[in-house]
Amino acid sequence: MDFRQAEVFLAVVEHGSLGKAAIARRLTQPAVSQTIRALERDFRTPLFHRVGSGLVLTPAGEAVVKPARQILRDLATARASVAEVSGAPSGTLELAAIYPVFEQPLIELIGAFRRDHPGVTVRVTEPDNEEVLLQQVHEGRVELGFCHLPTAGPHDVPGLTTHVIGRTELCVVMPPHTRPDLPDPLPFAEIPDLPVVAAPGGAVARLAVEERLRAAGMRTRLGVVTANRSMQIPLVLAGTGMAWTGRRSADLAEVRGAVVRSLAPPISLPQALMHRPGHLAPSARALRDLAVQRASTA
Structure with a gap:
């Protein structure tokens, strides 16, 4: 799972639907759907159940949440460290x-x-x-x-x-x-x-x-x-x-x-x-x- 996949996955987790995640990430819904399908192929298991008009995590999907957040946090830390070397710290x-x-x-x-x-x-x-x-x-x-x-x-x-x-x-x-x-x-x-x-x-x-x-x-x-x-x-x-x-x-x-x-x-x-x-x-x-x-x- 790379950084972009982690971003999309967590957007779906947060918003509970492909459409809302697409709007939040400024992507098309097919692009979000393709990203989730690619992750499920890599993990060889479904990450979401469809419930009504929304999506809920499967047990496998719940296991992916923490590593996905870790990927985003590690990248943010790396960016901040580079910024410190380059000049004054910045970011959030x-x-x-x-x-x-x-x-x-x-x-x-x-x-x-x-x-x-x-x-x-x-x-x-x-x-x-x-x-x-x-x-x-x-x-x-x-x-x-x-x-x-x-x-x-x-x-x-x-x-x-x-x-x-x-x-x-x-x-x-x-x-x-x-x-x-x-x-x-x-x-x-x-x-x-x-x-x-x-x-x-x-x-x-x-x-x-x-x-x-x-x-x-x-x-x-x-x-x-x-x-x-x-x-x-x-x-x-x-x-x-x-x-x-x-x-x-x-x-x-x-x-x-x-x-x-x-x-x-x-x-x-x-x-x-x-x-x-x-x-x-x-x-x-x-x-x-x-x-x-x-x-x-x-």
């Missing part, structure tokens, strides 16, 4: 981040990187939870991933290189009408029975909080679930419920009228930067080194 650096894992520090990190590497475009996506993020890094969809790690246990992630570069102290942020005489720090057993503005299930911060709540004989009563974490504080301020967030976001929410408390006992989650082992594109290597350097001097 793909990141995934569970925001606000790093809150302002992540913004400042990207800002400092862009000042040093103005020719590089940084694209940041926000997966629903850490499990999705790790899969994206494993598969080469992104070069670097920023997320929380569980508080307990080893911090090495199988198959990835992991750098712990900070910690997030979780706070509870409550609507402005919440009674102001709550103790600070706030024991879990005394947290008001309010609905929660929560991240999707599986998020490390949510799991850590729910574990502490269960230990205190309480449970989460969901009000809103949103993968868009930037909506959490506005929803709390609108009276929708309470949320668990980092100290910086909590401080900003308090200025806007929210009732904020530290937790007792505290929850402090390791912040990690992760990438696949081996050679990184120059731009990814530069951002990783900058993050590690900043963590060592913090």
Whole structure:
């Protein structure tokens, strides 16, 4: 499978049809069809099942997805390495981040990187939870991933290189009408029975909080679930419920009228930067080194 075949194959995977993949790749539908047939001849097995008007992967096709993404990522890394030798790094650096894992520090990190590497475009996506993020890094969809790690246990992630570069102290942020005489720090057993503005299930911060709540004989009563974490504080301020967030976001929410408390006992989650082992594109290597350097001097 060469680079062009990998591009076409992944376009069909993403769009679920030959026609939509052809439009996305600016090709004719017969050209896309011929490419898929050629791959199936090479692999000697069907890669897609036709279901209705669309296509779904066969088990063999699912096995091809990761190598295809690896081909595209390796070529992008090679191009970036050549660009570095020829002059300043350029191209696009793909990141995934569970925001606000790093809150302002992540913004400042990207800002400092862009000042040093103005020719590089940084694209940041926000997966629903850490499990999705790790899969994206494993598969080469992104070069670097920023997320929380569980508080307990080893911090090495199988198959990835992991750098712990900070910690997030979780706070509870409550609507402005919440009674102001709550103790600070706030024991879990005394947290008001309010609905929660929560991240999707599986998020490390949510799991850590729910574990502490269960230990205190309480449970989460969901009000809103949103993968868009930037909506959490506005929803709390609108009276929708309470949320668990980092100290910086909590401080900003308090200025806007929210009732904020530290937790007792505290929850402090390791912040990690992760990438696949081996050679990184120059731009990814530069951002990783900058993050590690900043963590060592913090």
